Each structure stands twice: as structure tokens, then as C-alpha cells.
Amino acid sequence: MNEPADANGLIQLGWQSFRHLDTASIEPATGINVIHGRNAAGKTTLLEAIHFLARSKSFLTHRSSRVIQTGAAQATVWGRVATQRNVHRLGVLHGNGETRVRLDGRDVTVLSEAAWLIPLQVLNTEAQRLLTDGPTARRAFLNWGVFHVEPQYRDEWRRYQRALRQRNAALRQGDRRLAAVWEPEMAAAGEAVDHRRREFLDEWLPQALTIAAAWLPDTELEWQFRSGWRRGASLADVLAEAREREVSQGFGLYGPHRADIRLTADGIDASGHLSRGQQKLLVAALKIALIEYWGEGSSQRPVLLIDDLPAELDGPHRIDMVRRLERVPAQVFMTAIDVEQLPATSEAMWFHVEHGRVRQ
Numbered sequence: 089m090n091e092p093a094d095a096n097g098l099i100q101l102g103w104q105s106f107r108h109l110d111t112a113s114i115e116p117a118t119g120i121n122v123i124h125g126r127n128a129a130g131k132t133t134l135l136e137a138i139h140f141l142a143r144s145k146s147f148l149t150h151r152s153s154r155v156i157q158t159g160a161a162q163a164t165v166w167g168r169v170a171t172q173r174n175v176h177r178l179g180v181l182h183g184n185g186e187t188r189v190r191l192d193g194r195d196v197t198v199l200s201e202a203a204w205l206i207p208l209q210v211l212n213t214e215a216q217r218l219l220t221d222g223p224t225a226r227r228a229f230l231n232w233g234v235f236h237v238e239p240q241y242r243d244e245w246r247r248y249q250r251a252l253r254q255r256n257a258a259l260r261q262g263d264r265r266l267a268a269v270w271e272p273e274m275a276a277a278g279e280a281v282d283h284r285r286r287e288f289l290d291e292w293l294p295q296a297l298t299i300a301a302a303w304l305p306d307t308e309l310e311w312q313f314r315s316g317w318r319r320g321a322s323l324a325d326v327l328a329e330a331r332e333r334e335v336s337q338g339f340g341l342y343g344p345h346r347a348d349i350r351l352t353a354d355g356i357d358a359s360g361h362l363s364r365g366q367q368k369l370l371v372a373a374l375k376i377a378l379i380e381y382w383g384e385g386s387s388q389r390p391v392l393l394i395d396d397l398p399a400e401l402d403g404p405h406r407i408d409m410v411r412r413l414e415r416v417p418a419q420v421f422m423t424a425i426d427v428e429q430l431p432a433t434s435e436a437m438w439f440h441v442e443h444g445r446v447r448q
């Protein structure tokens with residue numbers, strides 16, 4: 089650890105043998121960074137490198153070996169991350185089928201320790217699956233959001249999942265007595281998880297929809313949260329009532345593992361009603377509001393990666409989006425093929441990428 093830096097965030101980023109990027113290091117702005125260049129220049133790869141550093145994995149592939157440059161043995165990304173108190177050195181290396189994370193000179197085994205240092209969100213075409221896919225993606229997003237505001241949440245969620253697994257195993261064996269033994273633990277942890285989720289959602293979603301409403305003024309946006317069990321009933325009662333039916337199913341049908349968030353536009357499911365561009369704006373609003381919520385009282389500066397910001401947006405919406413991003417308490421990295429597609433941003437730092445070479 090070093091002395092505190094003037095500004096929070098990723099103040100230096102370097103890489104070696106990471107896909108087709110030439111070995112280099114850059115000193116990004118802690119506000120907006122624009123990465124531009126032609127197709128296949130390496131813009132998305134640069135975002136991927138930041139993701140790799142923050143989360144020890146890619147957002148493009150589950151197979152980390154793919155990030156290793158053709159012909160190289162390992163890929164490395166490293167960075168210096170300034171928080172309010174210190175400057176941390178973080179490094180992620182992938183080679184020989186394993187990923188190693190180093191934080192301030194020591195190996196990190198619990199990856200969330202490193203993930204905690206750089207709260208990160210990605211806005212790309214995949215991110216729109218938050219609206220179009222099933223509830224699993226939304227629950228993962230919700231869990232990640234709550235975890236960054238309430239670190240104890242992870243333990244409660246793990247406790248719940250453990251009890252759920254044990255009860256499911258008992259249900260599959262038809263062992264009603266053992267299933268009942270796990271119910272008080274499952275209900276206690278489940279209610280705690282639900283409580284934290286609701287507190288978080290009540291703050292986050294109204295703010296997200298306010299941001300989105302400014303971009304989609306003619307659309308009425310609403311949200312609803314489904315806990316995963318009957319409203320108003322205690323989870324313990326619901327589990328006891330459902331036990332017999334669940335034995336025949338072989339797994340638990342109720343609880344926070346079945347939760348979902350429903351977003352509607354003019355009363356219709358948002359994914360079915362909104363255009364691609366409108367969906368992009370809504371997802372951007374969800375992520376910006378999350379980042380603003382994280383930013384409050386946190387010593388870590390969140391990072392927002394936006395791949396091809398101009399795509400699918402008309403001129404006025406591009407301007408609105410960039411103006412909004414200028415006020416977000418986050419470090420933003422956005423890519424664009426052509427700088428002409430973006431409005432002038434006074435504070436931004438510009439990086440040009442050509443054939444894998446990044447120039448500041």
C-alpha cells in the first residue's frame with residue numbers, strides 16, 4: 089500500500105499478452121475516459137482488461153484462456169487503485185489453466201476481496217439481457233448490488249443457500265422430518281435476505297426510473313418486486329404448508345431464490361414493449377442509479393464500462409447520456425468507433441486504439 093492519491097479510482101492500468109493488445113500502461117482519468125478506434129482495433133479488449141482486473145474474469149468469455157495472446161503462455165493485467173485511504177496494487181494473471189490474483193504483494197484466495205476494491209458495472213449488448221432474460225440475471229444483479237452496500241448480505245445469502253440445499257436434498261429423499269429441521273434456518277436467513285433486498289430496491293429502483301423517465305418521457309415505467317413467496321405470509325409458514333407438495337417436486341418452490349423484479353413500460357413487460365435503444369437507456373439508468381447508490385458513503389470509486397455507447401442511440405439521446413455520465417460519481421470507460429458520434433466532453437481523457445496499440 090502507498091500514500092493516498094489525489095483522486096479515487098483506477099489511476100494506472102497495465103497489461104501484458106492480453107489478447108492482441110501491445111504491452112503498455114495508461115493513466116486514465118478518474119472521470120470519463122473515451123476509447124475510440126476502428127473495428128477490431130482493441131477497444132472492447134481494453135474494457136475486458138479492466139473487467140479482468142476487477143473481477144478476475146472476462147465479460148466476453150467463460151474461458152479465461154481466450155484472453156491469452158496467441159502464442160503467449162500467460163496474460164497479465166495490473167493496476168493501481170486509489171481509495172480514500174490508500175493506493176492498492178492489484179494484479180491478475182492467467183496462465184496454465186489458473187487465475188492468480190495479487191493484492192498489495194500477497195496472493196488473494198477470496199476473489200470478492202479484490203472485487204470489493206473496484207465496484208464495477210458493464211453496459212453492453214449483453215447487459216440488456218437483464219430485461220430480456222429470465223429472473224436469474226436479475227437476481228444476480230440484485231445480489232451484487234446489495235452486496236456492495238451491505239457486506240453482511242453475502243453471509244446471509246450463503247446461509248440461506250446452504251439451508252435451501254440441505255432442505256432440497258431432504259425433499260428429494262422424501263424425508264419430511266429432515267426437511268422440516270432445515271426450515272427455521274432457511275426462513276430466518278430468507279427473511280433477512282428479503283429484508284435487505286427490499287431496503288435496497290426501495291432506494292435504487294425509484295432513482296433508476298427517475299433517470300430513465302428523463303430519457304423516455306412518453307413512457308410510464310413501473311417496477312414490482314416479487315419476494316419468491318406469498319405476500320404478507322411468513323416464509324416459515326409457507327415452507328411448512330408447501331412441504332408435502334415439494335416432496336413430490338423434489339425441490340423448494342418458495343423463497344428468495346425464486347425472487348424477481350418486474351419492470352413494465354406502459355403496463356407491459358419492458359422487454360416486450362421497448363425498442364432496443366429504449367432498452368439500452370433503461371438498463372443504463374438501472375446501472376447509473378446503482379453506481380450512484382454505491383457511491384454514497386463508499387471509499388471506493390465505482391467503475392462503469394460502456395461498450396459502443398453511440399450504438400442504437402439517436403443524437404439527442406447520446407448527448408443526454410454523456411451529460412448524465414459527466415455527473416455520475418464513477419470512473420467511466422466508454423468506447424466508440426468514431427469520436428464524431430459523441431458530444432464534446434470537456435473533462436474526458438481520450439485514448440485512440442489502433443491494431444492493439446493504445447495511445448493516450
Ligand SMILES: Nc1ncnc2c1ncn2[C@@H]1O[C@H](COP(=O)(O)OP(=O)(O)OP(=O)(O)O)[C@@H](O)[C@H]1O
Nearest residue numbers: 107108127128129130131132133154155156157158
Ligand atoms: N487471444 C487473442 N490473441 C490475439 N488476438 C486476439 C485474441 N483474442 C482476440 N483477438 C483479436 O482482437 C480483435 C478484436 O478486438 P476488439 O473486440 O477489442 O475490437 P473492437 O475495437 O472493440 O472492435 P469493434 O468496434 O469491431 O467492436 C480481433 O481482431 C481478434 O482477432
